[in-house]
Structure formats: C-alpha cells, structure tokens
Amino acid sequence: MSLRLGTTGLVYVALAAILAAGAALAAARGQDLFTTANTVDLLTRSSLLGFVAIGQTLVILCRSLDLSVGYVMALSSVVAATAMAGQTSRIWLGVAAVVVVAGLIGLANGLIVTRLGVNAFITTLGMGLIIKGYLDTRYKGPAGEVPAEFQLFGYTRIGVVPLSFAVMAAVAVLAVVFLRRTRTGVHMYAVGGDAEVARMSGVRADRPLLAAHVLCSVTAGLAGLLIASRFGTGSTLVYSSGYELESIAAVVLGGTYLLGGRGGVGGTVAGVLILATLDTVFNVLGVDPFFKDVLRGAIVIAAVALYARRQVDRAATPPRFPAPSRVPLLRPPRPPEAAARRGGRP
C-alpha cells in the first residue's frame, strides 16, 4: 500500500518537476508555458493518450499487454464516423457500435490469451495486423462523417479544460474505483501478481484478464471516438501513430510494474501528463522534431531508472547493525518491518 502510494506520489513529483523545469526553460526564452493556448494544448494531448493508457494499465496490471490499441483506435474512428454518417440522431448509434466492436476485439484478444494460451504480445500484435489488413482493404483513406454536435466532444472546453480531458479524467476515476471496489478489479492485481496463487485461492484467473482486455479495447475505442470527433471523419491511418508503445511508456512512467500486480491508474494519468508536458514544452521551445524523439527516449529511460532505483532502496530493510556501508551488490527484497520484530516470534 505504502509503496504504491509512494511510487504514484513520486510520479506526481516528477510531473511537477518537469512542469517547473519546462516553465523555467520557456521563461528563459521569454515565453510562458502556462498560457491558455499551451495549457489547452497540453490537456488535449493528454486526453487521447490518456484513454489508451488507462486501458493499457488494466492489462499490464494483469501481466498482459495490448499492442493492438492503435489499430482499435483507427477502426473505432472509422466505425463511429460511418455509423454516424453525419447525422446527429445517429450519434449514440455510433458510440454504441464502437463500444461493441472494440469490446468484441478485446474479448477476442482475451480469449486467445486465456483459452489458447498465446502470449499477449503475439496475440495483440497479430490482432493489430488483422485489423490493419481489414482497414487497408476495406477503406482507402478517411471514411464516414461525424455530425457537428459530436465534434463538440473534441473541441468544447470548460475554461481551460477540454471536455475530452474531463471525460478522460472521469474514465480514470471510474477505473480507479473499479480496481478498488469490484472483485474483478481487485483480482486483476492478484492475477498479475501471481496467476497460480490467484487460481489456488479460488480466483477464476481468466475473468479479470478477459475483463482487462475488453476494457482496454473499449478505452482504445473511446480514443477512436475522440479521434473521429476531432477529425470530423474516421481515419484509418491513425494506427501508424505509435500509440501502443507510447501508452506502454506512459503506464510504466506512471509507476505501474510492467510485470503486473503493482501500480494503478492514478500514476498512469500522471505518466500521460508527463509525456504531454514534454511535447508541449518541446513545442514551445521550438525543439527540432527529431531532437524531440531523442529527448523523449532519454527522459523516459531516465525516469523509469529513477523509479527502479528508488524501489531497490525502499526494499532494503533497515539494518540491524547500521554501518557506513554501501548498498550490497545482490540483495533480494527484504521486509521493511522485519527488523522491528526480529528475534521475536509471532
């Protein structure tokens, strides 16, 4: 508990630090990072990646992975736009269609992983290819049309907060509640922590995993809806924008353990905000687009290294005989409280 909080806390500290550093750099160039324009930009960027990363968090918590999210986004945007066909009355039809289609894809992913025992990496990579094949064959470019009312989703803002960001934040809150308050959610941690233990404890380990895959695809579908609303049409080419890897980076940046069982959505939102802040700062500073990639890669590595370092430190038990010594080379994690009870018996 304390560790989870600790890591999430650290992520928010990192976010604050990056914001401060960005603001300082911008100020040095005579610019203001927190103008309305930049803030809106930052939040808008976050909302799209946010949807995807929330879903990705759930699968990663279950020690799985979803590399098909970019393709699901593309497909969803097309499904939404074609189902809506520019008519206001069909907005809900479009939304429902997306949820169903994305949900089914997630279900397929989940079933292949759980029932057929195919590694999630391969399953979702393969699923992505299948969707890509369908999109490329069926649609030659953007398709469908989104009514103006639906575009409000992508363009309305309340003060500086874009509606899409508010919706994303609401979804994040729902996800947090889901993880804390439903059995399925709680069991995701169990399955990700140790599927065999979960099974032996009477958890039907398949269910949380299936649920995570379905929800992940559905949030990717929501991202697709946002795409459709911002583009005014469905775009097949979204899949090449690299959302799958970026969402994984955001999740890990948010302090969720890549091997499952530890972390949460709260951290992920911060991770998403960190990436969005970097982009906005780079934009404000006019950083060369290629240099952006270099910086982004380096910063993600550095941040994750920082967390890893801290976790190693936290894991160390307070010494029984404190001495001016260095961190031992090879120390399996030890309980922090053990020393207090040492010698005593339960």
Added chain:
Amino acid sequence: MNGGPQGPLLRMSGVGKSFLGVPVLRDIDLQVRAGEVHALVGENGAGKSTLMKILAGVHRADAGTVELDGGRVDFTHPVGAREAGVATVFQEFNLLPERTVAENVFLGREPRGRGLRAGVDARAMAAETEHLLEDLGLTAISPHAPVRSLSVAEQQIVEVVKAMSQNARIVSMDEPTAALAGAEVELLYGLVRRLKERGVAVLYVSHRLKEIFDLSDRITVLKDGAEVATVDTADTTGADLIRMMVGRPVSAVFPEKVAGTEAGGVRLEVSGGGNERLDGIDLRVRSGEIVGLAGLQGSGRTELAHALFGIDRFTRGELRIDGERAVLRSPRRAVRSGVALVSEDRKTQGLALHRSVLDNGRLVLDAVTPRGSRARSGRLPGIFSSLELAARSPSQEVRFLSGGNQQKVVLAKWLATDPSVVVLDEPTRGIDVGAKHAVYTLVRRLAAEGAAIVLISSELPEVLGLADRVLVLRDGRIAGELPGGASEEAVMELAVGGAPAASGGEVAP
C-alpha cells in the same frame, strides 16, 4: 458440524492420477472423519501433494471418486472445492507478496458491502482479518501490512489463517511447518487442535515424525503413489512408519563419521565479521569438520550463509579461506575461492526449473569456469548416480522432479566444483527420510574428503547429530558454542537468550 460419527466426512476411493502418462497415484482409498487429524506420510514424490491437490480442485483425478458427506464431488477449479468447504494450505507459498494480509486472507471471496459501501468492502475485510488474528492471539501481524513485509514464518501463519477463515469442514495442510521453528510450530499445534475441537477434519502432511505423533489420530502411508497402510497413531511407532515409507529399515538416522575423517587445517576463518545484519562473527571451520549453525527464525543464519558466499558481504572483519585473505564480493568470487552454498530455497534460488537435470548440474561450471567445464561435467553422471538421483534421463527438466530429487540436483551442481568449503542452508527442508539420509551421508563423505562444512538447519536433531560443534546465533551475533551431541535444551537456551528453554526446544522427531 455435520459428518457425524456414523460416516466419514471425506471419502476418496480408487483415486488415480497420471502426469504425462506416468502414474503418480494409484487406487488410493482415504477416509477422514470429522474432528479427526489424519496424517499423510510418505517419501518425496510419494504423491501426498498430488492427492491434496485433487481434493483442492487443483488437479482432477483420472480415476476414482471423491465424496464429501456422502455426496460425490468433482472439482474442476479450486473455487469449487472452497465452496464445498475444503480449505487448503499448499506446500508452496501461496500468497501475493504485494497485497496486504487482509487482501490475501480474503482473496477470491472478498466481502461486498451494501449501499454507499457497495463493492469490495476493504474496511470490513481488514476488520474481520484483525478479528481473526486477534482470536488466534496473533496481534503482531497487522491486516494492513503487505505480505512481503512479513517473515517467512509469519507468512506461513497467514496461510493457515487464510485456510481457517473459510470456516471449512475440511482443512488440509501440506507441510505447514516446513518453514517454521519451535515456537511457531507450537502455535500451529494450537490452531490444529482448535480446528479439531470445532469438528473440522484435518488432513496433515509432514515429514517431521514428531508432529505426526503429536497431532494425528490416524496415519495413512503412501509409497510410490500407492497406499501402504492406514493405521491408528496410537498403535504405531516411528520405526514402523519409516519402514512402511521406505520399505526398508533405515539403519541409523544419522550416519556415523566416515572412518579416517580427521580435522585438518583451518579452511574457513572469519574474525570479527559483520555487516548490516551480523556482528562479531568469529568462526573457524577446519578441513573435515562439520560446524552446525542453530538459531531461531530470523536469527541471521541465512544472512551468515549469504555473507560466506558473497551474496551479502562482510563489511567488517576479515575472512580467510585456506589461510588466504578473501574478499567475497559476489557469489562468483566465492565459487572461485572454493565455497559452495546449497541455498535455502531450491526452486527460486537453486534451480533453473525448465532446464534439464544435466544443464542444472553443469550450471556452476558453465557460469564460473567455462574453460574446463566440458571436461569436468563429464563427472556429473557419476555424481548423479552416487546421489541415487531418480530422474528419467539426464535431459529431463528438473521441474518434473520431486522435491528431494531436485535437492539432489542442487547438491550435484556443487559437488561438481570440488568445493573446499560447503555451506548448506536447510538442505533437508521438505524432503523425505530417504533423501535426508542421502544428504547426511553426503555431508559425512564431503567431510571425509577434507571439505569444511557449515550446516544450517531448523531441525535441531539434525544439527546436533551431524555437527562436531554447534554455533548458536541470536540477533545476528554468535550467542555461544556447544559441542556436537549437546542437548536441544542447551541450544534453545542460547538461542532465546538465557531464558529457560521453552517447549520450543523440542523440535522435530
């Protein structure tokens, strides 16, 4: 509780099970009555755990029937067994280290609140866990603590609590004391007796005969997957049991020193050794000598073993091997200096489970001295057969071996390096009588060949029966030294710090 005196609560008849076409259980009949503690004994690989797992819904039997209270059951998932009132403490640790005690206890059956507290009710979960723990007098464990922060013994206790909290009609425990020492074993005794009073049927697996005789009403002996006999505990002796398990009388429990073994020069010497968890360690082990290390859970025995092997190093003091000053900065250095460590937990620290027996045997040679590794690994088959390793072939994956045979692979891996100092940390944990005997013989033989041996064990008779001297650790310091063959009381006195040895002294057979 029902079940009544008229019929057994659990009746297994003709149960059989094969893995990969190899039968591991054949035609087992087992009846357990309500309010009875029924012990299940047998050598490693006899099929005890498999039988329990069938009852727990982890495996499905290939043949035979399982009846609960006269009704036939066929569990396809552990959840079915739990709902039918069967709770199990598995041989392997079965907790999620990152989750709290309460979350672990209620895993898979989290209570749900109503109204505003709809959904998983964490508060109720914690409160109820607290209540359970208190009821058992375990106030030291907080329901909010992550399991990772508990000691191994505490974790084991949590597992038992988890099983008890299910209000099950049958509780089966697979070697619940493997990780426990004196006092905690007592605690467990209390729990088992309480279950018995409640009319719960307890199925109990252990390799420690003392526990079997202390606790059980009846005993079923398995051998090679078949049932040898079911006897009333009162009518049986330890020797009978061993004979039934092994099929041959074990001549003497602890083999005598190999003739001609003599203590030579000092091979391992630590003076003033210390680090974050150890202090003032003075230790000298001579060639041919076996030094036992005793102490309570958490007294620092494993720590010392790790320090001797370069996993954690000594930050103070001096360590000499064969008279040469050595700074063991890593296990690799230790191996190069001639030290071997048979680690405490063979599955997570000792073996690459998906690799073959042969590959595991070669592991140290490959990793540390790649140059001559091929030539020296030629000796492995000989080592395997001298340990009487039972594997289908050298290319069998070790995960398919039973615990005792896995331990033999670990031993073989170290024998192949011709170590001059051998540290054995709980080398007989969870292995059967026959395999234990093989380990003892091996230790004696190593001593005869001139190795210096440090033997750590929670089973006091083992330490006292094998070691020439016994060092007792307490709170990371050496509390005292006793000659081999000293009394268990004397050891416990040192271990707990001068207080008169409590009942915790009487561990193991």
Added chain:
Amino acid sequence: TTDTPTDGPGEEGQTSPSGDWFDAEEYETQLAQRDMEPEGPADEPWLQAIDPSYVDTSQYALEGEDREDPTVCFSNASVSNPWRVTGWITMQQQVEVLQESGDIGEFRVSDAADDDNQQISDIQTFVDSGDCDAIIISPSTTATLTPAVEAACESGAPVIVFDRGVNTDCHVTFIHPIGGYAYGADAAEFLVEELEPGSRVLALRILPGVDVLEHRWAAAQQVFGESDLEVIGHEFTEGDGATIKDLVTQHLQRGDVDGIWMDAGDGAVAGLEAFEDAGQPYPVISGEDELSFMRKWQEEDLTALAPVYSNFQWRTPVLAASMILDGEEVPEEWVLPQEPITEDELDDYLERNADMPSLHYAKFGGEDLPGFPEAWQDR
C-alpha cells in the same frame, strides 16, 4: 467556450470522404492543366499559376508598424521523407530571404510528425496564442485536418494551405502543383507509349489511403485500363528499398516484367537492381525527380521518365504570406506547374544538381536562394 468550427465539413474538395478515389472531373481538369501555359515569371515557376482566379486580400493587409516583422506560423505535417526534407530546407531558405528584407518577422514552426491529432493541436495552439499574423498549413491528411483549418480561418488570420488540400475553402489560398492525377497519368502514359501492347507492368506503391498517392494510382489505373498493357500487380512497399527489391525479385521469378510504374521515386534504384541481380534487361520505368533515380537512369541509359511533384512549391506559401500581408491579390487556388523530366532534360538537370545528395529532388527550385548549394548539401 467551444473551438468547434461553426460550419460543418465542406462538401466539395478533391475527395469526398470514404468515396472512391477516382474523380473523373478533377482528373480531366488536371490532364488539361498539364497543357496550359501558366501565368507568371517563366524563370520562377514557384510564382507561376495555372489558370488562376485571383482573390482580393486587402482585408489582411497590415499597415505601418504592424507590417514590420509580422509573425508567420507554419504547421508542418512532418519532415519524414526526403521530399519533405528537401522542400523544408527550401522553405527555410526562402524565409531567411524574406526575414532579411523585413517582409516576415518571426517564423514559428510546429511539426506534427505525421500525427493528425498532433497537427490539430498544433494549429489550435497557434490560434489560441493569437500571435500569428498568417498561418501556413501543410495538412497531413486531407479530410481529418479540415476542422482544424476551419478553426484557423475563424481566428481571422489569413490561412494558406499547401501540398495536400482540405475539404473547405475558408483559406485564402491553396497552393499545390497540378496534382496526383496528372502525376499518375504522366507516368502511365509514358509506359503505354514506350511498351509494346501486352507488356507486363508492375506497380509499386508506398502506402494505401493517402490521397495524393491514391490519386496517382487512380489515374494510372484509368490510363492502363484503356491500354493494352497487362498490370501484373500492385504492391505496397512503404518506400523501403529492401521491400521493393524483394517484391520485384519475386515477380521476376514468376515471369518477365517489362515496365514499372511507381507512385513515388523512393527506392526506384532498389527496384532496378533487382533486374540487374536477376540478369534481366531493365524495364521501362517511371520514377521521380529524385537524384538517385535520375543518376541511375543516366548511368544505365534507361528508358525512363521522372514525373515531378513540384518540390519548389515549398517556396510559394511563404511568398504568398508576404503578399497577402501586403494586401496583394493571390490566386484562390494556386496551381503550380508540374512537368515531368524527360530524357532530353535529364543531363541538364543532373548537371545543375551535380553536387547534391542522392535523395535530393531535381526540381527543388532553390538555385537562386543565397544558401545554395550548401544548405541542401549539408543537411
């Protein structure tokens, strides 16, 4: 507040979303434009316009102090391929000239790295900042960028769109070479002309779903459909030389390939090497004005054509911005000339670009800029 563009997506434009890529009317128009004499200075093709109809821009004219150092903002789709890199250098050189002369002040750039959503945000940020006196947009995708361009128009600053279009005409001017149909038809007609009837032609395409590229292929299909050539297949290569060579090699294993039609010159050389390695005669090929291809053409004396998607168009938008801020009239749709390089012109263009790197484009049109040639050489 809402940033939604008030009027819905425009109805006209080059494509209707989801529609088939072939637009017969537009096709005819482009084919006709190939033969029209452009208006404007002959030695400055980037200022020429085909069949222009001018619009008045006096409403955007800045006066007095405002006209000094106006901020021009440019939202770039990406610089992710050599064609865009070459153009981007040219544009920067042009901007320097204009900054020197005081026609432009700050030149603010954002690069969306081919991400539509990113580009929408980029444009939004320009609009919200309120600093831009003119906004230049090179949209990454036609249909999807439409709402953002409309939002930019509503900001009041003049909007200049170039390269790919958008489905609205709220911008002041839309600058582009004749277009994809003309490009594809140039290439296909060349093959039809040079090859015997019944010859087998392989089409190598980069990606599906990108309008500029789809138009090229749509036109080619039209032309091939009316010819006696056999199109044995069309493959997507992502412009990767290894993929191209693989694919061509495989086709050669199954039979002769007499002609190759490409929708862009990327990797043309790799395709030709497949013929060399298979010991087959070179095909008749249409590539692009990319120097690697043209050099190969010259070396091997191929029967080839280099259709051109005029790279010099990257100069025009900044010039247009300056003109608009001066209140000068500009063509509403600024169609730049687009002429393929033929065998006769080959040597001339190669000579002019002798020191340029191999992924440079012959018709980049920056020879008169002060940075020439270093800026294009040391990228």
Added chain:
Amino acid sequence: MTATDTPAAGASGALRRAGAALAGGGGGTVFALLVLVFAVIFAINPGFARPPSLLAFAQQAAPLVVLAVGQYLVIVSGELDLSVGSLVGAQVVVAARLIDGQEPMTLPVLLLMLAFGAAVGLVNGLVTTVLKVPSIIATLGMMLVLYGAVRLWTGGAPTGALSEAFRVAGRGDAVVLPFIGGVPWAVVIAAAAGAAAVALMRSPYGRTLTAVGDNATAASFSGARVWRVRTLAFVGSSVLATLAAVLIGGFAGVTAQVGEGLEFSAITAVVLGGVVLGGGRGTVLAAIGGALAVEALFTLFNQLYLPSTIQPAVQGLIIIAAVAYAARERSRRSPRAPAAAGGPEKSPREEV
C-alpha cells in the same frame, strides 16, 4: 528440454527427439509450418523449387535470420530488444553518409559500425541490468533516440551513398556452383551467423544465458554474473543487427525507411519458433526456422497474388494460430497446473 541443446546421446536418440519435436509443438511447429508453406508454394509454382529461386529466397531471408538470431539471444535471457529496427536504419544511414561513395572508406566505416552497434547494445544492456529499467522500455527509448539522432544528424533524409564494396555482402555471390548457380554472400553470412549461434548456445556461455533467462537468482547464486551475461546478449543482438544492416544496405541501398518495423518481424520470428517470451526456453535453430517461416509466408502471399492489403491480416491469423498450436502442444506435454512437486512456475518473468 530441447533437441538441439544437448549433444545427442546417440544418433537414434537424436532422431527420436527430432521426431518428437516435430510432432510435438514448441520448436517443431515452426518447421512443420515451414514445410507446409513451401509445399504450397511449390504446388503453385513448381519453378520455385529450382535452386536459383530458393537461393534468392534465402538471400532475402538472410537479414531477418540474422536479426532473429540476435533477438533470440536477448529473448532467451528473459529480455526483449525493440531497438534493432531503428539500429538497422541508423547503421545504413550512417554508413551511407560516412562512406559517401568512396571505396577506401568501406572498411573503416564497417569497423566503426561494428563499434557503434556494440556500444548501442552495451547501453541497452547496462540500462536494463544495472539501472533496472525493464528492457521493453529501455530499448523502446533507444529506438526513439536512434531514430531521432540519426535524422537529426542527416537533417531528416539519408545522404551520401554506399560503396560497391560495401554492397557485396548483401548483393554479391560468394561462389558460383555448377547446376546451382551463384550462392549469395548473404546466405553464407547468415548461415555462418546461425552456426556460430548454435555453437554459442552449446557453450558454457550459452547455457548460462538460458539459465539466466530461466531463473536469474539461481544463476546468480551459482556464480553467474547475470548483468554481464544479459548485457552481452544485448551486445550480441546489436552487433547482429549491425550485420543485418550491412546485408540490408548491401541488398537494396539506402532509403529513408530502411529498418522500420524490423524489431517486430524479428520478435515474431523468434516467437513463431516456439521460443518463450520471458526466457529460458527455446532453441536458436527454431528461431531461425521462425525467421524463414515469416519470409516464406510473404513469398507465399506473393505467389498467391494475395492483394497486398490483406496480407497483414492473413499474417496475423497465421501467427496467432501457429503460436496457439505450439502452446497447446506444450501444455499437453506438461500439465497446466505445474505447482506440484515439479515446482510452481513462479519464475519472476514468465511471460511479458
């Protein structure tokens, strides 16, 4: 247990094991798939069975084979290398810019590439092992850094040109045999790389590498320097990616997109070969088989005149199906609940 990793006890034993492997999932599946795909190709186009076509196929497959071998080293040690695609791209572009068509520069630049590749692998390895960044993130970061840095350096599009000598490895023939025709250097090089990898995996280092992937703690408690073993695997992967870059650059010259997406092809190939993500299991031969199968599938699609837009979909289906089949076979061979005496599968990195 794998058929290739233990020295065969005897010819009959080897044969029996090979047969078992073929029938029984894991590495065997991929060879069955390979045979099947080739059978279909030959049926459609008997001409393909001639040596020149097969050699051309082998030449095209060579870079992926080399990459798969490298990726195998990393995967079997329990990690993942996503940076190889970017590295291939970077190396080709660097080579073109530095050589710039001058023949004498070939050798120095090759050496420089090798050093650069090794350095990239070293960084990947150390970031993963010493800084404890999960390899998927570490190498993803490296992928971004390489992608950006090279373009930053060249201004976005490759410049320069490769020399003829550089291109020989990817394009030229090593020998011309009677009846068979020219045997491309690429095939020889890939075969050599494969053979070297097989030898390596049989060496103490290889066995330690697999053990590290299986159970890093046990390996470390046996005296292995886990960080070093893994880092070397990353170095191997990057060096082999460099070799692949030489082959790809040599084969097709420089283009801006070279290398893109190759990391996924390589991982797909390795996994298709029955190598388990998470480490410790699978053979290098099977990984090579996986690479050949991936290439063979592309060839098959081509021979079938499958519309190129559908190809990814079919590829996705086949990959999932093949891995599902292998997984089913594996689980048939080892019961699903392994937590019995055999030991729980609690190795800390079971699957990614």
